[in-house]
Amino acid sequence: MILISENITADIDPFLPTNEQEPIFILTDTNTEIYCLPLLKTHPRLSNAHVITIPSGDEHKNLNSLTEVWHYLSDNGATRHSLLINLGGGMITDMGGFAAATFKRGMDFINIPTTLLGAIDAATGGKTGINYLGFKNEIGAFAPAKAVIINSRFFETLDMPNLLSGFAEMVKHALIADSDLLQKTLSFDLDNIDYKALLHLTKTNLDIKAKIVAEDPHELGIRKALNFGHTFGHAFETLSYQTREPMLHGYAVIWGLVCELYLSYTQLHLPQKTVMDVLYFAKENYGTFPFSCKQYDALFELMKHDKKNEAQEINFTLLSDVGHVEINQKTTKEAIFETLDWLQSM
């Protein structure tokens, strides 16, 4: 269940364990502990909840942090009927969801996304997991949260890069949904954010995602639409972790979208205007594309590792038009390198 909430302490009530003796755990990172936990703690039953805090940053979505969560739950009497509240961005909801899904073979968890990316994407849809051996989300499980409660008050303390990171997923949803939404999304005033309008756009995005996930919860078919931009995007993100300043997920995704739009144009005749509109939006808001031809081979190797692949072939989701998704598209190494050359030249 996904709730857009004006009053989080009232709205969380029905999801708390009925047995008042059952312990409640809140997982935060070092930032959400400061910016978001105080509001949650105003609820009488949460004021004394156990708080597990791990350092912020995606590099901590790892086995060490996961072990810490399991250890804490175990040491503090968590049972299958206890509740874990994941209060944070995608790092916390991914890892906390996985910790809950595996602890004693599964305890309930609620996600309260505190980043735009979390609200739009990570906290809903049931994908949980951690990074492992340098690969994003290498270990994980499908496990839906008992509830996802979204309150836009949390977005107000987010810095601009993290806001833009979430916004890239909104561009993705608009591209796979319809051209009116795409125009509305690309013209959203990011210099002067209207949080009410942003929440409204968030709702529309959640409906798009929920409809696709309901049709194909385990990503056997149409759910791959949600991976648009992510074959290149995950390769950019992973490589950035190995060679330079880590890129935020949405920054990798926006360049991934641009690349996969270009492939859609060359392979499926997507109108060129769509490619250029998103390219200009990316350049205006997300800076310059940060990779060079020296990294093409490494990027290609990473794409070969993508979870959507079957039998060693790289599997892309492409568009024949805005709102017209074509899954399981194959392409050549040459076409991938040509796409990167094109983006570098723009």
Ligand SMILES: NC(=O)c1ccc[n+]([C@@H]2O[C@H](COP(=O)([O-])OP(=O)(O)OC[C@H]3O[C@@H](n4cnc5c(N)ncnc54)[C@H](O)[C@@H]3O)[C@@H](O)[C@H]2O)c1
């Ligand atoms: N499960 C999925 O379907 C899915 C989908 C997309 C992304 N993801 C995952 O989500 C993660 C990225 O999520 P993210 O961008 O939310 O990252 P994040 O959780 O690391 O949060 C980004 C930064 O914002 C800080 N922060 C969080 N809430 C804040 C607030 N309200 N005010 C101020 N600062 C705040 C965090 O401490 C962190 O420094 C990645 O691990 C990615 O793989 C998962």
Ligand SMILES: [Zn+2]
């Ligand atoms: Zn994403």
